[in-house]
Amino acid sequence: MKIPVMEVFGPTIQGEGMVVGQKTMFVRTAGCDYKCSWCDSSFTWDGTGHSEALHAEEIIEKLKELGGNRFSHVTISGGNPALHKGVGELIDKCHQQGWEVAIETQGSIWQDWLKDVDDITISPKPPSSKMKTDFEKLDFMIQSLAQSNSSLKVVIFNEEDFHYAEMIHERYPNVPMFLQVGNEDVATTDDANLVASLLKQYEWLIDQTISSAKMNNVKVLPQLHTLIWGNKRGV
Ligand SMILES: C[S@@+](CC[C@H](N)C(=O)[O-])C[C@H]1O[C@@H](n2cnc3c(N)ncnc32)[C@H](O)[C@@H]1O
Numbered sequence: 001m002k003i004p005v006m007e008v009f010g011p012t013i014q015g016e017g018m019v020v021g022q023k024t025m026f027v028r029t030a031g032c033d034y035k036c037s038w039c040d041s042s043f044t045w046d047g048t049g050h051s052e053a054l055h056a057e058e059i060i061e062k063l064k065e066l067g068g069n070r071f072s073h074v075t076i077s078g079g080n081p082a083l084h085k086g087v088g089e090l091i092d093k094c095h096q097q098g099w100e101v102a103i104e105t106q107g108s109i110w111q112d113w114l115k116d117v118d119d120i121t122i123s124p125k126p127p128s129s130k131m132k133t134d135f136e137k138l139d140f141m142i143q144s145l146a147q148s149n150s151s152l153k154v155v156i157f158n159e160e161d162f163h164y165a166e167m168i169h170e171r172y173p174n175v176p177m178f179l180q181v182g183n184e185d186v187a188t189t190d191d192a193n194l195v196a197s198l199l200k201q202y203e204w205l206i207d208q209t210i211s212s213a214k215m216n217n218v219k220v221l222p223q224l225h226t227l228i229w230g231n232k233r234g235v
């Protein structure tokens with residue numbers, strides 16, 4: 001079964017969430033069932049990007065061409081990779097190579113192959129995204145992955161988003177919770193200004209967390225790759 005692939009890149013480091021800092025390759029699939037107002041990867045769904053339908057073996061070959069023997073971890077992101085049944089085959093083939101697999105998804109679509117993933121990041125979207133969380137779907141996913149290595153990651157731009165994250169953490173208290181700084185300017189090439197404002201936002205998010213009695217067992221992180229490379233693609 002073919003998978004629509006937007007880009008394959010790496011080795012780089014995972015800049016976000018539960019395995020931040022992990023050396024990894026990225027496979028970015030095309031298409032999303034959401035349209036977040038601040039999506040930093042909107043080229044995967046807004047028609048401005050180009051995708052290629054590839055078999056799992058072809059993706060494995062691309063990963064080897066790019067990364068040689070300089071990696072042992074692959075992150076599948078998008079768009080929403082859970083749109084694609086064929087990703088299951090890619091996960092199996094990565095495992096056959098001895099590579100670990102991580103996934104980034106928003107929790108809106110279930111696939112049985114999610115249970116085979118080594119590091120699962122579920123990132124429900126706060127009000128600033130303009131998306132609405134389907135809690136029936138999210139409850140099912142969290143419950144189905146209770147025995148897996150899964151985590152929640154909420155991107156936060158403002159106080160309303162922070163309250164949404166508190167509600168998510170209260171609803172799923174046993175799932176490791178990551179709060180992530182939102183990047184308000186996904187187009188700028190002025191890295192110095194971007195980094196300065198992201199660090200300010202990071203400090204604000206830490207202050208919010210310090211003040212909240214509902215957020216005692218959480219981790220607060222920036223997007224590390226954005227601090228290093230700004231809005232550059234393929235890193
Ligand atoms: C591009 S999405 C792809 C995977 C999946 N669609 C999702 O949203 O989880 C990967 C991660 O980037 C985050 N993200 C997207 N735009 C962002 C922005 N402007 N600032 C911070 N994080 C952002 C998403 O919330 C998600 O956790």
Ligand SMILES: Nc1nc2[nH]cc(C(=O)O)c2c(=O)[nH]1
Nearest residue numbers: 013014015016077104225235
């Ligand atoms: N370095 C790096 N880390 C990331 N973590 C999540 C990413 C994503 O776009 O899903 C991403 C990305 O695009 N680059």
Ligand code: SF4
Nearest residue numbers: 032034035036039079
């Ligand atoms: S769910 Fe993820 S890829 Fe889809 S629009 Fe939102 S941030 Fe972008």
Ligand SMILES: [Mg+2]
Nearest residue numbers: 040041077223
């Ligand atoms: Mg990204």
